[in-house]
Amino acid sequence: MIKEVEIKVQPRAINDVAAIEKAALKKAKVKPSDKTEVVVLRRSIDARGNQPVFRLRVAVYVGEKHQPEPAILDTFQNVENAPRVIIVGAGPAGYFAALELIELGLKPIIFDRGKDVRTRRRDLRAIQQFGEVNPHSNYCFGEGGAGTYSDGKLYTRSHKRGNILKSLRLLVEHGGVSDILVDAHPHIGSNKLPKIVANIRETILKYGGEIHFDAHVTDFVFSKNKSKAEGKKIEGVIVNDKEEHLGETVILATGHSARDIYKLCDDRGIRLEVKPFALGVRVEHPQSLIDKIQYRQESREENLPASSYRLACQVGGRGVFSFCMCPGGLVVPASTAPGEIVVNGMSMSRRDSAFANSGTVVAVEPEDLAPFAHHGIFAGLEFQKSVEQAMFQFGDGSQKAPGQRMTDFVKNNISKTLPDTSYIPGLVAAPVHQLLPESISKKLRLGMQEFGRKMKGYFTEEANIIGTESRTSSPVRIPRNPSTLMHQDAEGLFPCGEGAGFAGGIISAAMDGQNVAKAVHRFLTEK
Numbered sequence: 001m002i003k004e005v006e007i008k009v010q011p012r013a014i015n016d017v018a019a020i021e022k023a024a025l026k027k028a029k030v031k032p033s034d035k036t037e038v039v040v041l042r043r044s045i046d047a048r049g050n051q052p053v054f055r056l057r058v059a060v061y062v063g064e065k066h067q068p069e070p071a072i073l074d075t076f077q078n079v080e081n082a083p084r085v086i087i088v089g090a091g092p093a094g095y096f097a098a099l100e101l102i103e104l105g106l107k108p109i110i111f112d113r114g115k116d117v118r119t120r121r122r123d124l125r126a127i128q129q130f131g132e133v134n135p136h137s138n139y140c141f142g143e144g145g146a147g148t149y150s151d152g153k154l155y156t157r158s159h160k161r162g163n164i165l166k167s168l169r170l171l172v173e174h175g176g177v178s179d180i181l182v183d184a185h186p187h188i189g190s191n192k193l194p195k196i197v198a199n200i201r202e203t204i205l206k207y208g209g210e211i212h213f214d215a216h217v218t219d220f221v222f223s224k225n226k227s228k229a230e231g232k233k234i235e236g237v238i239v240n241d242k243e244e245h246l247g248e249t250v251i252l253a254t255g256h257s258a259r260d261i262y263k264l265c266d267d268r269g270i271r272l273e274v275k276p277f278a279l280g281v282r283v284e285h286p287q288s289l290i291d292k293i294q295y296r297q298e299s300r301e302e303n304l305p306a307s308s309y310r311l312a313c314q315v316g317g318r319g320v321f322s323f324c325m326c327p328g329g330l331v332v333p334a335s336t337a338p339g340e341i342v343v344n345g346m347s348m349s350r351r352d353s354a355f356a357n358s359g360t361v362v363a364v365e366p367e368d369l370a371p372f373a374h375h376g377i378f379a380g381l382e383f384q385k386s387v388e389q390a391m392f393q394f395g396d397g398s399q400k401a402p403g404q405r406m407t408d409f410v411k412n413n414i415s416k417t418l419p420d421t422s423y424i425p426g427l428v429a430a431p432v433h434q435l436l437p438e439s440i441s442k443k444l445r446l447g448m449q450e451f452g453r454k455m456k457g458y459f460t461e462e463a464n465i466i467g468t469e470s471r472t473s474s475p476v477r478i479p480r481n482p483s484t485l486m487h488q489d490a491e492g493l494f495p496c497g498e499g500a501g502f503a504g505g506i507i508s509a510a511m512d513g514q515n516v517a518k519a520v521h522r523f524l525t526e527k
Contacts, residue, residue: 001062003028004041009054011303024058037061044184045304052295052304072166073173073203075103080208082107085520086237086247088217088261090114091145092506093253093497095197097513098204099170104521108209109247111239113216113258114142116201117194124149127333128424131398136216139334139344140257140471143213144197146498147506150332150346152193153324154186154507162511170510174199185308189349215239217254217261220268220493221246232269233491249520253496253513256474257336259381261499265478270490272377275477275501278323279387280361280444281432282331282343282466283406284421285458290327290356293457306351309358311458313450320447323359323472331357331423331466333399340388341401343423343466355422359469362443380475383437390435391467395428402430406463409433410445419464432467477501485519494520 005027013019021038025031042057059066079102087094090112098108113136114120120142126132127139140146154171156164168180171188175196180186188196201211221236221244236246254261265272287307291300294307306328312321324344328351334344345357364380372379372386391402401423405415415429433441452459478495480487480502487493496502496516503509 001064003030003060003062004057005060006055006057008046009056011052011054011301014054014303020056020058024056024060028060030060030062034062035060036064037066039066040182042184043182047294047307050296069169071173072103072170076203076207077105078208079105079107082208083524084109084247085249085251086111086245087251087253088237089145089253089255089258089497089499090143090211090213091253091255091497091509092147093145093499093503093509093513093516094251095144095200095204095513096167096170096510097251097253097496097517098209099200100514100517101520102204102207102209104517106517106521106524108204109245110204110209110211111215111217111237111245112141112143112211112213114138115213117143117148117197120149127335127399131400131425133335133338133399135337136214138336139332140255140336143201144193145255145509146257146334146344147509148193148197149190150334150344152188152190152347152349153326153505154180154188155184156505156507156511162515164507164511167507167510167514171196174203187347187349187351189351190346191348212239219264220250222268232489234493248524249492249494251494251496251513251516251520252478252500253516254499256498257471258499262378262381262474262476262478266377270487270493271479273477273479273501274377274380275473275475276363277380277475278319278321278361278363278472279384279440279468279470280359281436282345282357282469283322283360283448284331284355284357284423284464284466285460286419286462287328287354287356289457289460289462293455306356308356309455309458311451311454313447313454315362315443315446315450318365318443319363320443320450321361323361323469325356325358327351327356328353329355329357329422331355331421333401333423333425334471335388335399339392340385341391341395341399341468342388342470343401343468344471353422357422359472360444360448361469361472362440362447364440364475368437368439377476384470384475387436387468388470394430394435399425400428401425402432402435402467403427404430404432404465405461406448406459406465407461409465410448410459419462421464421466423466427464427466430467432465435467473504474499474501484523485516486523
């Protein structure tokens with residue numbers, strides 16, 4: 001027999017196994033002599049009352065033992081000589097698609113324009129310390145994708161899109177801490193993810209897959225046996241303008257910043273669609289201030305994690321909202337080309353930075369894109385670029401980002417001084433309110449005041465406004481048939497993940513990769 005109960009645990013006792021077991025047995029009305037095992041299934045923090053508490057969902061086993069699921073990797077077989085499936089991109093969508101393909105008996109061949117996680121660090125150092133942007137290796141491009149060095153959060157609301165638990169279990173089987181299986185808002189940390197990503201690479205190679213770095217896909221290979229009337233059939237890719245690689249299908253999992261891939265699709269007659277997106281700034285507070293607001297404590301209890309927030313409101317019919325909140329985190333440069341300033345947030349596993357940051361953005365509407373309408377499907381991309389370049393042009397040619405105190409941003413004043421920041425390249429006092437399009441700036445200013453009313457203490461001169469948070473998602477979608485997950489105009493092409501417009505974060509991208517791999521398997525077995 002198994003009894004599931006919910007219990008509340010004070011922060012000071014969250015690591016006391018005996019206390020948790022005692023509380024669970026009492027709630028389940030089970031005698032200590034009758035219990036076989038006690039297993040924590042879910043853990044979350046409830047900070048709504050006078051004092052924050054942990055809420056646990058616990059399974060109490062009586063007369064039987066908890067049987068862990070067998071390891072997923074134990075079912076893998078070698079696929080070296082199996083049908084070949086090309087994957088473009090070694091981010092979470094691409095790597096989890098590859099793992100799923102191996103499980104289904106297909107051989108993944110992955111091409112990534114960037115470098116492996118270890119070598120990639122040199123380019124991250126170059127952008128942080130010297131302002132040098134490598135367009136193929138940066139915080140967005142390279143093994144593991146954008147999440148490896150600029151995120152670490154594993155929470156998703158996309159519960160209907162796939163098997164979240166399977167994705168988390170695979171991360172644990174590759175070195176992730178088991179806590180991510182029970183935490184309501186799981187997080188690994190950008191210092192731990194690189195090793196996990198490298199372990200996934202080793203699994204793919206061990207079972208017969210291939211992975212090629214510094215391999216920029218520059219074109220598609222089309223079947224010569226397809227007439228124009230029948231549409232296009234993609235049989236492979238061209239890498240670095242010269243190498244032809246063929247496969248049964250191509251999974252396109254390039255991430256939301258691979259703008260050249262959108263151009264390539266358009267040039268080759270592969271239909272694209274306009275997609276909603278948002279743009280704004282990074283807001284950085286002292287973490288101690290956010291803790292005080294959220295936990296209502298002068299100093300955070302030792303066992304409580306750095307606190308977070310999620311805020312949203314409507315201003316003039318448009319959504320203004322926080323995005324990718326990083327408690328105890330850092331702001332990092334996320335530019336993918338010289339001559340632009342783009343920022344993002346990340347957190348280490350301990351979340352022990354003195355700062356909290358989040359993207360704070362406004363939904364972009366068609367009227368914002370009117371000056372860029374002549375760019376057609378790429379109006380949103382050009383709008384993004386114009387803001388990113390304006391931020392860069394204000395500076396000194398480095399990756400120093402325009403900054404402004406929150407109170408000055410709202411009042412349209414240039415700050416005389418700026419608060420301390422986690423952003424390593426540094427900040428330069430700037431009229432961020434003017435560097436942003438007025439329609440975005442005005443709604444951000446009103447939104448921040450509203451957030452201050454919702455969350456007392458949020459609106460403060462201690463907070464930095466840092467420009468610009470422009471890569472929340474791509475303004476372009478690569479469409480696909482909702483049943484086959486294949487592009488309707490290009491047989492054999494499977495758009496996947498954030499770059500295609502079907503995910504937003506590590507886990508949702510991983511699940512989309514798994515779903516697309518299954519769709520590829522169906523396509524190949526039903527041919």
